[in-house]
Amino acid sequence: MRTVLLSSLLFISGIADAQLNLPEEPQIIGMIAKSVLGVKNNKVFIYKENATAWQSYFELPFTPDSGTTRVASEKSVSFIVADTVYFTDLSGKKIKQLAKNQLLQDFLKSGLQQLSFEDGTMGCFHHEKNELSYTYRNGQWGNPEIQKTGRQRLPGWKSTIDPAVVQEFVESLNGIMQHPFDIALNDLGFREADYRAYKKEIKKQRAAQTFFFPFQEKDFDRVSLLVDSIKTMPPEALAKALLADEGFYSTNSTWKSIIITNQAKQKISIQYTNSTGSNTYSPWTVDLNGYSFTTTSMAITGFLNEVYPGFINPGETKMALMTKIIRSLL
Numbered sequence: 001m002r003t004v005l006l007s008s009l010l011f012i013s014g015i016a017d018a019q020l021n022l023p024e025e026p027q028i029i030g031m032i033a034k035s036v037l038g039v040k041n042n043k044v045f046i047y048k049e050n051a052t053a054w055q056s057y058f059e060l061p062f063t064p065d066s067g068t069t070r071v072a073s074e075k076s077v078s079f080i081v082a083d084t085v086y087f088t089d090l091s092g093k094k095i096k097q098l099a100k101n102q103l104l105q106d107f108l109k110s111g112l113q114q115l116s117f118e119d120g121t122m123g124c125f126h127h128e129k130n131e132l133s134y135t136y137r138n139g140q141w142g143n144p145e146i147q148k149t150g151r152q153r154l155p156g157w158k159s160t161i162d163p164a165v166v167q168e169f170v171e172s173l174n175g176i177m178q179h180p181f182d183i184a185l186n187d188l189g190f191r192e193a194d195y196r197a198y199k200k201e202i203k204k205q206r207a208a209q210t211f212f213f214p215f216q217e218k219d220f221d222r223v224s225l226l227v228d229s230i231k232t233m234p235p236e237a238l239a240k241a242l243l244a245d246e247g248f249y250s251t252n253s254t255w256k257s258i259i260i261t262n263q264a265k266q267k268i269s270i271q272y273t274n275s276t277g278s279n280t281y282s283p284w285t286v287d288l289n290g291y292s293f294t295t296t297s298m299a300i301t302g303f304l305n306e307v308y309p310g311f312i313n314p315g316e317t318k319m320a321l322m323t324k325i326i327r328s329l330l
Contacts, residue, residue: 026054030071032090037077039069044077044092058092072290085291103288104174110264112136115166117308118259119153123252130154131259132308134161141166155310162307169303170260173268173286180295181239185231187298188238188321189314198227198322219330226329230322241328242282242296242321256281256312258304270300280320281312 026038026045034049037057042064046057060069064079064086072078078087085103087096098106113136120129128150134141141161146154206220233241253275260268269287274280281301283294304311 027067027069029069029077032071032074037071039064039079044069058090060086060088060092061095062086070290070292076290078290080291087290100177100291101174103291104171104177107262107266107268107289108170110262110266112166112170112260113263114259114261115141115161116257116259116261117154117157117304117311118255118257119311120257121153121252121254126150128153132157136163139163157308157310165303165307166260169299170268172299173288176295176297176299177286177288177293180293180297181243182235183239183242183296183298184235185233185238188318189298190230190318190322194318194322195227195230198319199224201319202227222330223326226326227322229329230325233325237328238325239296241325242280243294244324244328258300278320278323279312279316280324281317282321 026040026043028036028038029044030037036047038045038047038054039060042060042062044057044060045054047054060077060079062079062081065081068078068080070078072087076087076089078085080086080100083100085098085100087098088094114133115136116131116133118129118131121127128148130146130148130150130153132144132146132154135143135145137143141163142159144157144159148154202220202224253273255271255273257269257271259270266289267287268289270284271287272281272284282298283296284300285292285294301312301314301317305314
């Protein structure tokens, strides 16, 4: 019998410091109210507040592809089989299915209404969130409004955003969805000056005896030699490096999100979460009305740099990306 501490989920739901005793552990897919849902094969289980064991809840009509099942809303679960996304109610009987490439088409039918940028941080003793929102009205994205809990974290912003840029980005998500890990070296925007700056920073850190985390002093000579190896890495190796678990975490986490809402109040959420202190801004998790996927696409950071310069720091991002890529080569 194994004991799994669901600290993050239980913290959010207010069920702090609880432990779940799992004879056969289902894969956790999310929460409804204060209950945790899990899936094993095509069976969905529920772990209710103050319970001591999982209980059988309902069965999905098909066995999902591994890792694709999630709570889509308070009343539904989504999962994927091949290229089809299924949504089912909490009985497993009422089913809706869509081709993946139809999801975005359906979202766009209602027209865009709100574009938001969210910056947040959470730790053991704090929770802060800032959200900047634009409204689409009279053919223009404008009327920026900010909501915040805690300190003001957002840099200055534009009064309006070009609607053509937003529309083009949203439509591009269909291609990103079909090929989420397509990436080439040119997408990263590294210039010769960036490689030189990275080597210079290595020497600086070594001289000051304050070392790049996660590199150790014994790694520095090799790291210096590996910087130029980035230039010849094939796309599949770059994608693998960006997707890799960094292997170290802080009790604090930060996130940046883009949230796009249509007139039917459906949402696309694009989020980067960081618990390592290294802002690579890759990979991102995209949630489209209950269907989610991970992507290494640099089109997301490109969009942010165009419509909200300063929301992320390009210089800091390049240094962090190089560190993560080099770490994959050690």
